[in-house]
Amino acid sequence: MRVVKLDAPVSGGEIEGKIINQDIFEAARFLPKSFADLIVLDPPYNLLKNFHGHVFEGRDKDEYARYFRMILDAVLPALKACGTIYVCSDWKTSMHIAPVLEDRLCVRNRITWEREKGRGAKANWKNNTEDVWFCTKSKSDDYVFNLDAVKLKRKVIAPYRDTEGKPKDWDESEDGNYRLTHPSNIWTDITIPFWSMPENTDHPTQKPEKLIAKLVLASTPPGGFVFDPFLGSGTTGVVCKKLGRRFVGVEQNTEYCCWAMKRLILADVDPSIQGYADGVFWERNSLADQKNESPRKDSLAAQAQTDLSLF
Numbered sequence: 630m631r632v633v634k635l636d637a638p639v640s641g642g643e644i645e646g647k648i649i650n651q652d653i654f655e656a657a658r659f660l661p662k663s664f665a666d667l668i669v670l671d672p673p674y675n676l677l678k679n680f681h682g683h684v685f686e687g688r689d690k691d692e693y694a695r696y697f698r699m700i701l702d703a704v705l706p707a708l709k710a711c712g713t714i715y716v717c718s719d720w721k722t723s724m725h726i727a728p729v730l731e732d733r734l735c736v737r738n739r740i741t742w743e744r745e746k747g748r749g750a751k752a753n754w755k756n757n758t759e760d761v762w763f764c765t766k767s768k769s770d771d772y773v774f775n776l777d778a779v780k781l782k783r784k785v786i787a788p789y790r791d792t793e794g795k796p797k798d799w800d801e802s803e804d805g806n807y808r809l810t811h812p813s814n815i816w817t818d819i820t821i822p823f824w825s826m827p828e829n830t831d832h833p834t835q836k837p838e839k840l841i842a843k844l845v846l847a848s849t850p851p852g853g854f855v856f857d858p859f860l861g862s863g864t865t866g867v868v869c870k871k872l873g874r875r876f877v878g879v880e881q882n883t884e885y886c887c888w889a890m891k892r893l894i895l896a897d898v899d900p901s902i903q904g905y906a907d908g909v910f911w912e913r914n915s916l917a918d919q920k921n922e923s924p925r926k927d928s929l930a931a932q933a934q935t936d937l938s939l940f
């Protein structure tokens with residue numbers, strides 16, 4: 630049984646690969662201590678949101694900060710001393726949670742990613758970004774960061790050559806000229822799941838698999854254990870399965886747990902992550918280039934399409 634409820638303390642082994650269909654404040658009481666290499670924390674932001682019947686109301690900033698402190702109290706005991714926690718938020722929520730994060734953790738960076746979706750505002754700038762706070766439990770250098778696993782493959786705009794005419798820091802191939810670049814804290818290569826993408830569900834705030842894949846690859850060793858206390862449609866679990874990591878997630882909405890379970894089954898058939906191929910992350914809208922380099926993706930996609938029709 631993949632979807633469970635907890636009513637007694639459990640070991641890491643007992644919850645590995647499981648979706649816990651429960652309120653996080655209840656479930657956290659039974660979770661083991663210090664089992665997680667990484668926590669991906671994507672709680673409701675401070676705004677009105679209807680999670681298919683479970684309505685989250687926006688609140689004043691002190692009240693939200695209090696709620697956020699309660700979340701950290703509940704989930705941080707699960708994190709290893711050398712563990713990492715990423716926290717998702719929008720720019721407004723970021724203002725409330727930043728002081729709490731600074732209080733409790735070592736804040737190492739704030740990633741801002743371009744969220745190419747949403748309505749334009751009439752008397753304001755369109756809100757087109759979200760944040761992911763990068764924090765560790767330890768204040769020392771005792772944490773994992775796999776830089777090479779999260780490099781971005783970019784088309785070379787200025788193809789400089791050395792005195793012998795060889796490419797400087799870029800690769801020349803039949804399919805074009807590319808450079809592997811160091812990942813920065815502004816991400817413009819993320820696509821929000823839209824209706825025609827296999828990863829898309831009806832969840833109102835589903836995160837893209839590519840976004841979570843970067844967090845998991847950067848901050849866990851192969852086989853590492855990832856904990857998502859607000860699993861939603863199951864993105865973190867699916868990504869972990871595709872990338873060879875263990876995971877456990879908690880989600881209060883039973884319908885979302887079912888969607889997550891379906892996605893986990895489909896991940897066996899199609900382990901691809903859109904925008905991540907051949908061990909590198911690609912720029913947005915580069916699918917044609919990726920196909921040139923990785924013809925295997927075509928057969929995988931065709932197989933996934935057949936299996937999807939079974940549902």
Ligand SMILES: C[S@@+](CC[C@H](N)C(=O)[O-])C[C@H]1O[C@@H](n2cnc3c(N)ncnc32)[C@H](O)[C@@H]1O
Pocket residue numbers: 651652653654671672673674680683832834835836837858859860861862863864865879880881882885
């Ligand atoms: C921002 S969404 C997470 C979306 C997720 N990252 C994804 O990719 O689908 C927050 C989720 O937390 C769930 N949630 C809210 N309060 C909760 C609680 N107290 N315990 C467990 N789940 C909760 C909501 O139902 C919602 O699915």
